[in-house]
Amino acid sequence: MASTTPQVITCKGAVAWGAGEALVIEEVEVSPPQPLEIRIKVVSTSLCRSDLSAWESHAIFPRIFGHEASGVVESVGQGVTEFKEGDHVLTVFIGECMSCRPCKSGKSNICQVLGLERKGLMHSDQKTRFTVKGKPVYHYCGVSSFSEYTVVHSGCAVKVGPHVPLEKICLLSCGVAAGLGAAWNVADVTKGSTVVIFGLGTVGLSVAQGAKLRGASRIIGVDNNPQKCENAKSFGITEVVDPNLYKEPIVQVIKRITDGGADFCFECVGDTDMITTALQSCCDEEH
Structure with a gap:
């Protein structure tokens, strides 16, 4: 047997x-x-x-x-x-x-x-x-x-x-759960809010999907890869920012186009300097 x-x-x-x-x-x-x-x-x-x-x-x-x-x-x-x-x-x-x-x-x-x-x-x-x-x-x-x-x-x-x-x-x-979970569970993105996502890989695109599901009105993707920027639009990104196309620091760009800063910023690169950039790109009002 x-x-x-x-x-x-x-x-x-x-x-x-x-x-x-x-x-x-x-x-x-x-x-x-x-x-x-x-x-x-x-x-x-x-x-x-x-x-x-x-x-x-x-x-x-x-x-x-x-x-x-x-x-x-x-x-x-x-x-x-x-x-x-x-x-x-x-x-x-x-x-x-x-x-x-x-x-x-x-x-x-x-x-x-x-x-x-x-x-x-x-x-x-x-x-x-x-x-x-x-x-x-x-x-x-x-x-x-x-x-x-x-x-x-x-x-x-x-x-x-x-x-x-x-x-x-x-x-x-991993990637999808991390990104969507960050938007849905951790940040608790609110309806009508402005979201900025630094890095448009799997995690960043999943954040975009989570933000879209939660009703964010503007979902801005930041990446220096033109192909990623173009592909991101099918995942809920409403507009993209390529830092290479600007002479001013990306924080100033975000502050300007969002009238003082985003409601939610997500760092999806894994870089300490980018974390600082994401924090500085948020609006001063506490959410």
């Missing part, structure tokens, strides 16, 4: 062996899920700037990157009650244990148990679930979706409906 206990799976994975080195498609052994973990067959994954930044840095190697993914649960570890084999899921690189102080607060999602890991190991036992020819390969953000199969903590996945197109929704794992 065949064993129903999950076994090691050998599959293809894109392994980064060193900083800035080309990823290599390897035969990766993926261990069974341990208690409170699930093993996922990855259907679709996307590339985030965070993956690139970590790949370029002198971080932990060898490593399997990727943290925006959709897939199907292949097996579950002991104690997992919210998932079963065959469930469709999205990965979440900042999980929720629902027990620590931040999770209980309702004001933060930086879980103390399943938050941003930096050691390349699983949260539960500080070990890796990947090996290549017997050599440990480390995780990234507790997800590592650049592999046909991966193992994540059950608190780092969200179940989605069986009819949701898995090949399209992987962006919801």
